[in-house]
Amino acid sequence: MSARRIFCRFCGAAGSHRFGKDRQRRQRFKCPHCSKIFTLRTRTAKSGSQLSDEQWRMALRLFSLRAGMSGTDLSAVLCVHRRTGQKLNRILRRLTVGLRPRTLPGVSEWDESMFSKQWVLGGVSRQSGQCLLQIVPNRTEETLVPIVERHSDPEGFVFTDEWGGYINLLRHMTVCHAREFVNPQATFVHTNTQEGVWGHAKALSWHTYRGIPKPSLPQFLCEIMFRYNIRSYQTRFSVLSALLSRKTNSLLS
């Protein structure tokens, strides 16, 4: 890689030049503008890590699998301590937080489900296939209606079950889950796509992770959305690779 293309990890200036190697034999660079010394890991999610690039690449590959892998299994594959595997999963999970969709175009299906004794509202767009999951304090109309209105398409229909919390939504059609799973008067009215999202989410939370700790639920929901919304393994891997080498100040903890 040409040193001329290396941008300073501290001030962003171009033209940093090679400046020896660090203890792990990684190339260091020195910025001509602020005189600070850095490597390509400085101020990225990999900063301060003792793991090799190959171990990071393998962790990224395994995290990009559709079903994911628990931190304990990951540590066994990478031959590292169990806590290192768990921390790797935590860092990669936090990278997915910014990928949450904002709106669901066209017709959307909405439903609620319980995770770690906490209600989660979920919606999925039939047009884009993207899902959106959000923790809600309860299932009242005051809570549910503003969220659904904010994230659904103002031109598109909203399909839900007959739960009273959705009753005042506009352009709204329902299916009565006490009687059937598809509205017999209009067979396109159902929430089966959203049921599929719950199936995907529960498989991850029950089988891969054996339960989700309540404080980490927001990050887990982002991971679930990342896995559902990006269908191809290669795209998930490329997106995570780009996020991992991006300059950041807040990912390590």
Ligand SMILES: [Zn+2]
């Ligand atoms: Zn600089």
